[in-house]
C-alpha cells in the first residue's frame with residue numbers, strides 16, 4: 001500500500017524503490033486517487049458510506065503487509081489521506097487491521113516529513129497498525145535519483161537495515 005495523490009509523487013518513488021526488495025511477493029500499489037470521496041461529515045455519513053471507503057478497507061484486509069509512505073502537508077497528513085482515513089475509521093476503527101507495516105515518509109525538506117511520521121507513529125497503532133519499522137527520507141531531491149533510488153550511502157544503509165529487519169519480522173510472524 002502506498003499513499004499517493006500527486007502524479008509526480010515523491011512518496012510513490014520511495015515506495016517503488018523499496019518494493020524492489022519485495023519482488024517475490026504479489027504487490028498491490030494503491031493510489032489514493034482511486035478513493036476520492038466527498039469531505040467527511042457526520043451529516044453525509046447518515047446517508048451512507050461511499051463504496052470507496054469499503055474498497056479501501058478491503059484492500060487492507062486482502063494484504064499481508066503494508067508499506068506506506070506518507071506525504072506531509074502543513075506538518076501533518078495530506079487532506080486526501082485524512083479524508084479516506086476518516087471515512088474508513090467510521091466503518092472499522094481498526095483501519096489497518098493489525099497488518100505489519102513499514103511506515104515511511106519523505107519530503108523535499110530536511111525533516112523528511114518527520115512531523116507526519118511522528119503523528120502516524122504515535123497514532124496509527126490506535127487504529128490497529130502493527131508498525132514494525134519506520135523510515136523518513138530527508139531532502140528527497142538531494143538524496144534520491146529517479147533511476148537509481150536512494151543515493152546517499154549512509155541513508156541507503158539505514159534503509160536497507162530497516163527493510164531487512166522488517167522482512168525478518170514478517171517472516172517470523174508467518175512461521176508462528
Ligand SMILES: Cc1cc2nc3c(=O)[nH]c(=O)nc-3n(C[C@H](O)[C@H](O)[C@H](O)COP(=O)(O)O)c2cc1C
Pocket residue numbers: 004005006008009010011012070071072073074075076106107108109111112113
Ligand atoms: C499544501 C502543502 C503543504 C506542505 N507542507 C509541508 C510540510 O509541512 N512539511 C514538508 O516537509 N513538506 C511540505 N510540503 C511539501 C511536500 O512535502 C511535497 O509537496 C511533497 O512532494 C509531497 O509528497 P508527494 O510528492 O508524495 O505528494 C507541502 C506541500 C503542499 C502542497
